[in-house]
Amino acid sequence: MSSDFSAEEYTRYSRNAMLPEVGWEGQARWRAAKVAVVGAGGIGSAALYYLAAAGVGEISIIDGDVVELSNLQRQILHNLHDLGRRKVESAWETLTALNPNCRLNLHDTRLDAANIRDILKENDLVLDASDNFETRLVVADCCWREKILLVSAAVGGFQGLLLVQDPAPGHPCYRCLLPQPPSETKPEGILGAVAGVMGCLQALEALKLLLGRKSDLTHQMLAYDGLQCRFRHHKREKRPDCPLCGKGK
Ligand SMILES: [Zn+2]
Numbered sequence: 001m002s003s004d005f006s007a008e009e010y011t012r013y014s015r016n017a018m019l020p021e022v023g024w025e026g027q028a029r030w031r032a033a034k035v036a037v038v039g040a041g042g043i044g045s046a047a048l049y050y051l052a053a054a055g056v057g058e059i060s061i062i063d064g065d066v067v068e069l070s071n072l073q074r075q076i077l078h079n080l081h082d083l084g085r086r087k088v089e090s091a092w093e094t095l096t097a098l099n100p101n102c103r104l105n106l107h108d109t110r111l112d113a114a115n116i117r118d119i120l121k122e123n124d125l126v127l128d129a130s131d132n133f134e135t136r137l138v139v140a141d142c143c144w145r146e147k148i149l150l151v152s153a154a155v156g157g158f159q160g161l162l163l164v165q166d167p168a169p170g171h172p173c174y175r176c177l178l179p180q181p182p183s184e185t186k187p188e189g190i191l192g193a194v195a196g197v198m199g200c201l202q203a204l205e206a207l208k209l210l211l212g213r214k215s216d217l218t219h220q221m222l223a224y225d226g227l228q229c230r231f232r233h234h235k236r237e238k239r240p241d242c243p244l245c246g247k248g249k
Contacts, residue, residue, distance in 0.1 A: 009101065013055050026211045027055060031101075033210045036060040036123040038111060038139055040091040042074035042190060043153050044129035046199025047206070049077065051102075051127075052095040054207055058103045059095075062119060063087040064110040074192030111135055116142045125209060127202055128152040133181035140165055140174030144244055149209055150174070151217075153202040156188040158226035160198035163236065164205060164217040171218050176239040194226040 005013075005024065017024045033056050037044050040063040051059055067075070067082040067090050075087075082090035088106040095104060107119050111130075120126055120142055128139045128150060136152060143150040143165060150165040152174060165174050201222070205215055220233045240247055 009055070012099070012101075016054060021213075022211065029210055029212070030055050030207065031057040033125065034058040034060070034123045035125050035127065035206065035210075036062060036120055037127045037129055038062045038135065039129035039131060040075070040077055040087045041065075041071065041129065041131055042192060042195030043155060043199040043202065044127075045075045045077040045091075046196040047127050047129055047153070047203040048091060048095060048199075049098070050200060050203035051206065052099045054203075055099065056102060056207075056210070058105070060105040060107060060119065060123065061088050061091050062107040062109065062111060063091070064108055074190055074195045076192070076196070111138055113138060117146065120148060121146050123148055125149045125151070125206055127206055129199060129202065133178070133185065137174065137178070137181055141244060143167065144173050151202050151206045151209070153198045155190055155195045155198050158191060158194055160194055160201075160224035160226065162198060162201050162205065162217060162222040162224070163220070164209070164215040166215070166218040170238070172236045172238040173242060173245040175244040176242045177221065177236055179239075179243050191226065194224075197224060197226065 013027050016022050017027050035051060035056050037048055040061050065087050067078040067085050067087055069083060077094045078090045086108050088108045092104050092106055116138055126143050126148055128136055130136055140150060144167050147167040152163055154161045209215055219236055221236055223232045223234060
């Protein structure tokens with residue numbers, strides 16, 4: 001399986017392949033994988049860096065914003081030269097400079113119920129690194145219906161959350177945890193390093209899932225407290241009355 005790697009790839013990925021859990025077979029799985037990342041902001045910056053560095057073959061980046069000065073304390077894909085540019089273009093430039101082996105599909109748009117299926121349906125796995133509950137629910141609903149694995153991460157203040165939605169029967173969905181978006185959310189401070197921790201964890205969970213490994217986060221939510229440097233797991237149950245996956249749905 002490994003024989004068609006180029007000399008450049010053998011050198012670039014040698015430390016991945018040395019891991020018995022990965023090997024060249026795992027590297028080939030990553031190279032064949034199609035992954036979408038929703039959001040090229042604080043969490044998405046870290047996740048995209050590590051997915052591209054690891055050698056994921058095809059990555060779709062979805063973000064409809066432009067780079068602003070106030071983004072730079074956490075969104076490490078972008079720099080001063082990118083101010084005013086589309087985030088997807090800035091992300092493309094940074095990631096291509098890191099690993100030109102990755103094919104990058106750019107979607108300069110905000111996901112909604114009308115466009116989401118076409119953008120996500122061809123992917124093996126989706127990482128939600130968006131910054132609002134409406135998008136998180138639209139993404140989770142689409143991944144559930146299209147039977148795509150989802151790794152969802154969120155941050156606020158010094159806190160971070162991470163969970164995996166596995167569309168296989170018997171697993172809870174995102175709406176089992178959060179049936180509807182909260183009625184009111186106000187902007188919070190975010191420290192870049194906290195978003196980076198969650199983006200790294202999200203990328204790692206995605207890479208393991210792409211190897212065919214099971215995740216402990218399909219029935220649990222990981223909560224990170226960056227102020228106390230503490231990780232906690234919270235059990236997630238399937239809700240019989242869930243609006244998406246409940247009985248009769
Ligand atoms: Zn559910």
